[in-house]
Amino acid sequence: MAISLKVNGATRSVDAEPDTPLLYVLRNDLELNGAKYGCAMTQCGACTVLVNGAARRSCVTPVGSIGDNEVTTLEGLGTLDKPHPLQKAFIDEQAAQCGYCASGMIMAAADLLNRNPQPQEADVRAALADNLCRCGTHNRIIRAVLRAAQQTGGL
Amino acid sequence: MNAPHLTRRDFIATFGGIVLSFTLVPKIVLGQDPARLPGSLQTNRTLDAWLRVNADGSVTVFTGKVELGQGIMTALAQIAAEELDVPLARVTMVAGDTGRTPNEGQTAGSQSIEQSGTALRLASAEVRAMLLDLAARKLGVAANMLKVTDGIINAPDGRKVGYGDLAAAANLKREATAKVPPKPAAQHTIVGKSVPRIDIPAKMTGGAAFVQDVRLPGMVHGRVVRPPRYGARLDSFDEARIKAMPGVIAVVRDGSFLGVVAQREEQAINARLVLMEFAKWSGGSELPDPAKMYEQLMSLRSEAKVIGDKNAPVPADAKVIEATYHRPYQAHAAIAPSCALAEFKDGKLTVWTHSQGVFPLRATISRALGLQPRDIRCIHAEGPGCYGHNGADDVAFDAAMLARAVNGRPVRLQWMRDDEFKWEPYGPAMTMKVKGAVAGGRVVDWVYDVWSQSHNMRPGDPDGINLLGSWYLADAKRPGPARHAAQPNGAGDRNAITLYDFPRQRTTHHLIMDNPVRTSALRTLGAYANVFAIESFMDELAAAAGIDPVAFRLAHIKDERERAVIEAVAKAAAWKPGEKGDGRRGRGIGYARYKTVATFNAVIAEVEVNRTTGIVRVPRIWASADAGQIINPDGLTNQIEGGIIQSMSWTLHEHVRFDRNGILSEDWMSYPILTMPDVPMVETVLIDRPNERSLGAGEAAQGPAAAAIANAFAAATGKRIRELPLTPERVKAALA
Numbered sequence: 043m044a045i046s047l048k049v050n051g052a053t054r055s056v057d058a059e060p061d062t063p064l065l066y067v068l069r070n071d072l073e074l075n076g077a078k079y080g081c082a083m084t085q086c087g088a089c090t091v092l093v094n095g096a097a098r099r100s101c102v103t104p105v106g107s108i109g110d111n112e113v114t115t116l117e118g119l120g121t122l123d124k125p126h127p128l129q130k131a132f133i134d135e136q137a138a139q140c141g142y143c144a145s146g147m148i149m150a151a152a153d154l155l156n157r158n159p160q161p162q163e164a165d166v167r168a169a170l171a172d173n174l175c176r177c178g179t180h181n182r183i184i185r186a187v188l189r190a191a192q193q194t195g196g197l
Numbered sequence: 198m199n200a201p202h203l204t205r206r207d208f209i210a211t212f213g214g215i216v217l218s219f220t221l222v223p224k225i226v227l228g229q230d231p232a233r234l235p236g237s238l239q240t241n242r243t244l245d246a247w248l249r250v251n252a253d254g255s256v257t258v259f260t261g262k263v264e265l266g267q268g269i270m271t272a273l274a275q276i277a278a279e280e281l282d283v284p285l286a287r288v289t290m291v292a293g294d295t296g297r298t299p300n301e302g303q304t305a306g307s308q309s310i311e312q313s314g315t316a317l318r319l320a321s322a323e324v325r326a327m328l329l330d331l332a333a334r335k336l337g338v339a340a341n342m343l344k345v346t347d348g349i350i351n352a353p354d355g356r357k358v359g360y361g362d363l364a365a366a367a368n369l370k371r372e373a374t375a376k377v378p379p380k381p382a383a384q385h386t387i388v389g390k391s392v393p394r395i396d397i398p399a400k401m402t403g404g405a406a407f408v409q410d411v412r413l414p415g416m417v418h419g420r421v422v423r424p425p426r427y428g429a430r431l432d433s434f435d436e437a438r439i440k441a442m443p444g445v446i447a448v449v450r451d452g453s454f455l456g457v458v459a460q461r462e463e464q465a466i467n468a469r470l471v472l473m474e475f476a477k478w479s480g481g482s483e484l485p486d487p488a489k490m491y492e493q494l495m496s497l498r499s500e501a502k503v504i505g506d507k508n509a510p511v512p513a514d515a516k517v518i519e520a521t522y523h524r525p526y527q528a529h530a531a532i533a534p535s536c537a538l539a540e541f542k543d544g545k546l547t548v549w550t551h552s553q554g555v556f557p558l559r560a561t562i563s564r565a566l567g568l569q570p571r572d573i574r575c576i577h578a579e580g581p582g583c584y585g586h587n588g589a590d591d592v593a594f595d596a597a598m599l600a601r602a603v604n605g606r607p608v609r610l611q612w613m614r615d616d617e618f619k620w621e622p623y624g625p626a627m628t629m630k631v632k633g634a635v636a637g638g639r640v641v642d643w644v645y646d647v648w649s650q651s652h653n654m655r656p657g658d659p660d661g662i663n664l665l666g667s668w669y670l671a672d673a674k675r676p677g678p679a680r681h682a683a684q685p686n687g688a689g690d691r692n693a694i695t696l697y698d699f700p701r702q703r704t705t706h707h708l709i710m711d712n713p714v715r716t717s718a719l720r721t722l723g724a725y726a727n728v729f730a731i732e733s734f735m736d737e738l739a740a741a742a743g744i745d746p747v748a749f750r751l752a753h754i755k756d757e758r759e760r761a762v763i764e765a766v767a768k769a770a771a772w773k774p775g776e777k778g779d780g781r782r783g784r785g786i787g788y789a790r791y792k793t794v795a796t797f798n799a800v801i802a803e804v805e806v807n808r809t810t811g812i813v814r815v816p817r818i819w820a821s822a823d824a825g826q827i828i829n830p831d832g833l834t835n836q837i838e839g840g841i842i843q844s845m846s847w848t849l850h851e852h853v854r855f856d857r858n859g860i861l862s863e864d865w866m867s868y869p870i871l872t873m874p875d876v877p878m879v880e881t882v883l884i885d886r887p888n889e890r891s892l893g894a895g896e897a898a899q900g901p902a903a904a905a906i907a908n909a910f911a912a913a914t915g916k917r918i919r920e921l922p923l924t925p926e927r928v929k930a931a932l933a
Contacts, residue, residue: 076403117403140266140582141400178842180876
């Protein structure tokens, strides 16, 4: 059935069952790469997106439950030419090895900065505790989030 | 034609290294074999295998090595840009494509800089010289009067010609000579710099960066269903029920291989669940009893090989100690399960894969499916960091099976989380037994035995088909046999021979020939466990001798570079000779030269032990590394730090859970890893050696980090844990 939803500022219509996890709609119907498949069980955070500015695991969020709420993916935060402060900070800190977890990290960090524009290191660690990184890039990710917060003086 | 073939090394060995000027010349003159070329030029000999100069002045670099998150594409681009004198932005990398790139086997063992980097450095220097010659002729100026800046060749009188203008005239189809000397390190402007990684911006902004992001026209979605345990047979399943499900295009069964293809991804996932629910399986193999795992593994068929032997006599007053260490099965546990796409069209198969070796994968798929290699093309696309041989090759084969069933339609197959956890080939469980003796503050005896299953069951084996799905076909294929690997690389015996200067030393590798649990290459192979055991035991011997662990190590090392690395980490950590733990907090050191020939790495860890909960925390880690000439300092730091943190996760948390009926680790709850709140601060000191060969570094830190943590625990508590990981249960038992 046709479902309409707001993603990255635009209203999109997709033909999917309402119980389809948002992740597959974003990736396959809307061809967005940001949200990543990792576990489909909310354990890893790779699929994290923002719904009305708050972090949400898209792997278990039925697309039919979105309604009028605004979905933001990594692509909606910023672009190569106009990166969001978090994206810029992740690039400046070279906060990746494989980079597969990065999108989820950035979206979870955006949620944190929305709630707490000037976090301490411990706040960053706590906010990203449920986002897994397997390459051991954690320290760079923490530095990137703190750098973004510092440079914007809050978002 | 029977003239002896002397390599440079043989020549030195035979004649004492007096005259070296005609190295290899006799062989070339006789025309027997082509000259030996350095790095991967040896096996991919023409210049155009590596480089293409384009009409717009840009350069395309072809490499058989692939990006695994280690930053290798950037490092290789730096090397080519440096030697060619073109800006990095004008270099495009093409990697791992059986239709386009050199065959460099697997991207593994921290060898890419040494193999591909060497080839590219020499090929680039040669192509630059060729372009200079062409420019000299065109401009009527001697080549040595010309200067190159950013791919533009300038004559003294101000005339210029760009690389692009000469591209058509440059004949790169000829064999490399490797005779044009690359730049001396002092002239480097790109190599040795912390150049930002070329792949990172796309990954941070949602660009198509991974195999998961490849979308082909008309693409459909596949899923596979694995048996409940290793080796089980599929007796029946409910085909009619699946075919009636929405979107299902095909159900694929071949023997006990079972998969489904559907229009949409969620439809394939739902179909898989129903397939699983109604499939009936029988048989299958029993796993070892986890409670007696190490004894059972050591009782299996094994092949012993003595890999090191020195035989000075042991003094009568020597103090002898013995210890046994264990490392469990550990998973690669990539952050996402493996994924591949395949298309079967007009009898030809194309596979998009994050395999570490597209050529060996092609060869093995060819044998498994009875297709000619020329009818298969394997194209690398990045996956999540793999850390060795995980499910990447297997999912590629599975995707090929599904694609063949829906001829003409590309199939995207994303393994589910439990597919990866339960079916990937783990890093093998290992047992290390050490007996040593000290007298007069020195080690006077060292007997080391290591037992391990195979660490290399990758595709490409000549005597077997190392692809999971193929073992379940009606015409079932067999995996290759376990094999010993030659030192210094080794496998289960990687880093089993210690470089410490011991007068008496005997090292034996017991290769377990059976495979009760599926295993293959996990980052460092046996080095992680061997260095953990060797360096733990060094601390035990130091304690027996009553000597500080840092001083004790230095007393057994002559090599200056080895000493420098240990001294550097001791300085960075402000190590105090004879420092003691306080029952709760303590520090320890671990050291190794990876593979005994690659990067030198030393680690000091500080631990805090909660004696009530048994939880070990690691607030700080210091590291030092000498990787020879550094190509990209920030990239090297990233690899060393990442290796340390991953090793800390292995060392404190990780072991594959199973019972006799099957694997129980199927998700991140049943295979927990280190998380953000527990990650230590890491301080890394790099020792640059611009005039030394670059050395592989991606796997240098894991062994030393494990040993440093174990030694810190022992220093803190006075108790030693010899079985990994250092779980709260083990800690509480040790402290009870």
